Amino acid sequence: MTNMLVYFLAFLLLVFGRCRTSFGQYSSDQCSWKGSGLTHEGHTRDVEQVYLRCSQGSLEWLYPTGAIIVNLRPNTVSPAAARLSVCVKPAPESSGTNIYLDLNGRLRPLLREHEQAEGLVRCFGILEGALFIEAIPRTDISRRVTAFQYELVSEELTGDRPSLAESCHLCNEDELLLSACTKDFVARGTVTSVHEDAKENRTSINVDIHHLYRQKTQVFVPGGPRARRWSGSITMPRKCALKVSDDDILFTGTLRFGEARMGCATRYGDFLRWYKRAQRLGTNPCHLETD
Template identity: 55%
Template sequence: MIRPWAVLHWVTMALVYRAVAQYSSDQCSWRGSGLSHESHRRDVEQVYLRCSQGSLEWLYPTGAIIVNLRPNTEPSSANMAGVHVCVKPQPHSQGSHLYLEQAGDLKLLMAESEQAQGKIRCFSLNDGALFVEAVHQADISRRITAFQYELVSSQAPGVHLYPHLRPDFVTCEPCSDEEVLLAVCTSDFAGIGVFEGALLLTEEHTLVELTLSRLFHQKDSMFAGGRARSRRWTERVNIPAKCGVPLGGHEYLLTGSVHFGEAWLGCAPRYKDFLRLYGRARMAGSNPCHINTD
């Protein structure tokens, strides 16, 4: 049974009792244990992480922890709403419920029973801190709460195609000219290629195979293939199911992002349209970066 404890009670207990149950900690990831908590205390431990992505592993969870997540470069308060945290539990994660805590209120983000599904949940930094509460049980052996997290900008080009960020606001509208020009510079991958067709269709997304004839840049060598211009690169990317897959064999400028090891399509105009756009921007000196289109 999920019981949203009053956070003020937890905070009061934390002021009386300090619990430092930590194996290792850095700016990106945290690993700790609840074994040092005494059974009669409900300790709340503050965890501070300053990274764009990382992980948390809480062995034998008891009590609660508050996970404060921020970028390594602190945004202004006006831009905080544009930064979202996405959390993906490990399949073996259990022993805790995940909440959002703000001003003493708790809002359930993910129950213990949901975590084995590995579904992704996102929230704005303005929504509060991540409050991880251990499920009360007599035997805590073999209980480990474990998840990965990422910080994602809701203002990045093409991010409107990432359905986990704002599930109710996914739009299939093409990117603006400014977004396309920025996407080719800042996306995790960018290249020229075609859509080969859908491989898998679910309620949330479609898995599509892309073949690239040219690769401008990529993150973590995600596209398989050689570097020579005569070689081709292939990769499977995700597209929201409601958006469909372009047909007709046209060449596209293909850009996108990588989240939790999976590629998601971002801005993808027809390549001939991009060439005209990029040519105008170069003449006007407004292109944010230079790419070799020859």
């Protein structure tokens, strides 16, 4: 019995010792992870497993060596979770690795090192695999940091399939009414200026908002050209850009990494006509305050 107790205590010391080393080398919670490849020194083929369970967060891997597998999972068991997508936005200084999607050991490129430096955003279905982040072998790993933000989104977006806004899809009546009830922001206003970004192949419009129905976070701020107004900007692909005009527009869209992105939009008069018809028929998906 005494020998068994000694062996058991030795086992506990070994386990606690390993845990202490692990916690000293890595910083992690359910949303974000920070680690160092220096812990792989002498074991450059090591692969670490990382589990993140938030709707958004970040990763920072200093001096990358070996590889890490990042498992992104929603903190819910709802069947709708399987339809979620993940968007990844690298930091401008991100380098030192190539990022792949790993599905049952099969790797598919997601973000090469040069694409990370360009700040390209990539989206993929949550069931398409985990992130496999592989360090590029170098004799000097100093000043190399792989860092990115991630967000779980409800739309079915991937790097190969464009969103509704990216394809300049003209939303029909039902899609617009649903967008007005479910999107991250819903606002009524006018386009005051347009700015094209040829490098990013997108356009940013400045808007003057005089009725703010909803915004998930504060992308439109008080202080427009007139009292009790809001102002802000909305991005979209260049080919989908709206023009400066006095037309009253209903804007709807999503927030990605703190940036408002256009979804469905239409003249407010058209929206009002569709909304009132849906009210009469009892098919409006939610109640909105209208003039």
